[in-house]
Amino acid sequence: MLKAIKFRSSNGQLEVLDQLLLPHTMSYIKISTVEDGWNVINKMQVRGAPCIAIVGALSLAVEIWNEEVADKKIFLSEIEGKLNYLISARPTAVNMKKESQNLMEFATSLCNDSECDPSDMKKKFIDQIIQMLEKDIADNKAIGKYGSEAIMATCKGSSQSVNLLTHCNTGSLATAGYGTALGVVRAMQESGKLNRIYMTETRPYNQGSRLTAFEMVHEKFSATLICDSSVAYLFQKKHIKAVVVGADRVAVNGDTANKIGTYQIACLAQHHGVDFYVCAPFSSIDPSISSGDQIIIEERPEREMTYVNGVRIAAQGIEVWNPAFDITPASLIKGIITEKGVYEPKDLKDCFAQS
Ligand SMILES: CSC[C@@H](O)[C@@H](O)C(=O)COP(=O)(O)O
Structure with missing residues (x-):
């Protein structure tokens, strides 16, 4: 099966297939930041409502991958700003907005959990994003059936x-x-x-x-x-x-x-x-x-x-x-x-x- 998204969870490397070049050329673009994610979505190098949401969220995961998180509240407000920015890339598909709301609810619960330290919060938040990949495929198979x-x-x-x-x-x-x-x-x-x-x-x-x-x-x-x-x-x-x-x-x-x-x-x-x-x-x-x-x-x-x-x-x-x-x-x-x-x-x- 063709792959629009290549993500390596061992080291946080993200690449997306440049759909503007299809069907003639199969070329992947490396995504390292939320700005990279916003750009590929806005230019329609990545498109399709579910794919937009997953690539947007993963671009946030890779941006924070190596970040040292010292303060949970500051981290929460950082991710809120970045998710809002990603929603602005394309207005009609709701998936990015809904996934942002889900991720913000999840991050807020981690922030309020006194047992969860800042680095745990970051790890759990990234894991939550990665799960979107598997969930989307499972949902699509159920839709197919x-x-x-x-x-x-x-x-x-x-x-x-x-x-x-x-x-x-x-x-x-x-x-x-x-x-x-x-x-x-x-x-x-x-x-x-x-x-x-x-x-x-x-x-x-x-x-x-x-x-x-x-x-x-x-x-x-x-x-x-x-x-x-x-x-x-x-x-x-x-x-x-x-x-x-x-x-x-x-x-x-x-x-x-x-x-x-x-x-x-x-x-x-x-x-x-x-x-x-x-x-x-x-x-x-x-x-x-x-x-x-x-x-x-x-x-x-x-x-x-x-x-x-x-x-x-x-x-x-x-x-x-x-x-x-x-x-x-x-x-x-x-x-x-x-x-x-x-x-x-x-x-x-x-x-x-x-x-
Ligand atoms: C599973 S993709 C569903 C829709 O996003 C799709 O039908 C569509 O309209 C895509 O539009 P696009 O402008 O290419 O992002």
């Missing part, structure tokens, strides 16, 4: 294999490994239930043609790339059983922010009677947001749209609007596939009330 079961439960005939469509990149490159929506695809492939995965190019940054296509070729899946504008025709012609996409932030009512173009695919899926699933860990659900209207949508530089590989492809002088994400209303989503099971959007609220 639940998603595969949910899709196959709607099929008539147990031996059937199906065609799926995905958008953007949600695989090993967007997570610690295995993937969310691509994790569902992977689980279906492993159980012989995948006939073919179709993927959109995902303009303007081309996560589909550069990254998902790269992963699928690498894994030797039966996979086909389509233009973003071919989705309606694909639904007419290719017997697509379901759409599986990831999420950058899910509101409590199920409205979902994901890569620009997701909303129009959901509209087309409804028109054609194709099931539309969002696949995301609980860390992508934002309990503080009641609906999608409150989600801040990142707008990226116009150059990402008007240039391809340094060559301008748009007419000089044209004005450009380049939102990186859109909001798919909950009414278009059949299920939200998480590591705890599959929820109808209307049931998410109760799920938070219970926990």
Whole structure:
């Protein structure tokens, strides 16, 4: 499996795959500081909501790796400042914000624990960050299993294999490994239930043609790339059983922010009677947001749209609007596939009330 993150827990060495150079060049960038982490996230050398949170947190771990911590309160305020800085790298994905809150709660409890000395606090804090890597892979495998079961439960005939469509990149490159929506695809492939995965190019940054296509070729899946504008025709012609996409932030009512173009695919899926699933860990659900209207949508530089590989492809002088994400209303989503099971959007609220 491709690896977006290489982390050595023996000596605190962190490297991330430069996804701007894919699919032509596999080159890893060394990350030594929080500023390095912020930069690779902001420039989208690392992207994908779970991967952003893990790389952000690990950049803090490697920065403090050799630090002598003498005072717990000073250390707590240092990590709070650095986590807040990391959240500012990209605004739409909630995972970095949620993981920061979790890490701050954990660090505060260590700070208040009189049995824990400053160096213990640092060690335990770093260990907590490292656990995020394993947890993300385990969560993705659970998402894959639940998603595969949910899709196959709607099929008539147990031996059937199906065609799926995905958008953007949600695989090993967007997570610690295995993937969310691509994790569902992977689980279906492993159980012989995948006939073919179709993927959109995902303009303007081309996560589909550069990254998902790269992963699928690498894994030797039966996979086909389509233009973003071919989705309606694909639904007419290719017997697509379901759409599986990831999420950058899910509101409590199920409205979902994901890569620009997701909303129009959901509209087309409804028109054609194709099931539309969002696949995301609980860390992508934002309990503080009641609906999608409150989600801040990142707008990226116009150059990402008007240039391809340094060559301008748009007419000089044209004005450009380049939102990186859109909001798919909950009414278009059949299920939200998480590591705890599959929820109808209307049931998410109760799920938070219970926990
Ligand atoms: C498991 S990744 C889920 C989402 O983060 C993904 O679908 C997506 O929209 C990524 O956007 P990106 O702008 O490439 O970070």
